[in-house]
Amino acid sequence: MQKYLLTIIVGLGLTASGVYLLVAKPVAAAQTEQSSVVFNADGTMQLPTGFRKWVFVGAPLTPNGLNNGKAGFPEYHHVYIEQKNVDAYLKTGEFPEGTVIVKELTRVLDPTFPDGSRKEPSGRGYFNGEYNGIDLTIKDRKRFAQTNGWGFFTFGHHPLPYDKTAAEKPVSECAGCHIANVSATDMTWIQFYPLLRDKKGY
């Protein structure tokens, strides 16, 4: 009888685990962490969508032409944050748990000068070429406790289509530079984003 009871208990346990796995994959981070990115059961992240209508905060530009043809981030960096998290930052000076920051790269449009610039009716300068990749960071103090509470992901530095999933990047590739340079501003380059830096509102 004890043997049968054990079998039943183990069986129930396995069934419950199976149901849990079915329900838990994928897990929408929005449900627990106030963000809209989706983690898979193995901890990788799904390619985010919809971020081009989030709030734009700044456009650093590091052209290949000014970086020996090998910019670390080629070339425009368009940085987006969901409005609810920008609102919270403007109000409190802190990003809420679950905040996602997306950096989408675009190349510069058809350079005609060695520095990557070209001439247009508005003047000589730089203009957005094709989409060229996504880097993303998400604030989760527990999950990413080892890297000051933020996890870093990249979906490739290349034209569309982007990678469909991404694993957390090693400290040496992303978090390390943020830790070294912007620990004091919650791992974020606030100094490059007028909306967050100058606090003049929308």
Add this chain to the structure above:
Amino acid sequence: MQKYLLTIIVGLGLTASGVYLLVAKPVAAAQTEQSSVVFNADGTMQLPTGFRKWVFVGAPLTPNGLNNGKAGFPEYHHVYIEQKNVDAYLKTGEFPEGTVIVKELTRVLDPTFPDGSRKEPSGRGYFNGEYNGIDLTIKDRKRFAQTNGWGFFTFGHHPLPYDKTAAEKPVSECAGCHIANVSATDMTWIQFYPLLRDKKGY
């Protein structure tokens, strides 16, 4: 008797005019033209608000350092359009009547090279400095029939605070360049805005 009647009629007319002026100033364009800018009774436009949470479409950059110290638009041009109008453009290829396009300028952040660039951990390039002005265009085929259906306004090319109202700019200062270069794309520099040009969605 006829004299009294005339006095009464004129009096009623003046009263009605007075009521009309009170009601009509300012007129929210949103009510009739699907936009969020506000015209004053004299045809000038009020400084728009809230545009930094509209959809960002591109960031041309014409640094003073690459334009003999005198860029026509110093220096980053951040271009924003309300989501409903981006949605319509992506669906139909046309901007609806009342579409507003805001171009906010920022200077480049503290240049250290003659071309206006500086070095940061992400590489040598350009980063957003202080806010430096707003140009705006609105589509209204009747009101701006003389300039291909779009009116052009500027609230100054200078740091905050921006001008509080703006009159329509003469053809020679804004519309002329759009007519000469982008008549075929509804007066808009679609070629510089990946979201509108490449039609990959959000």
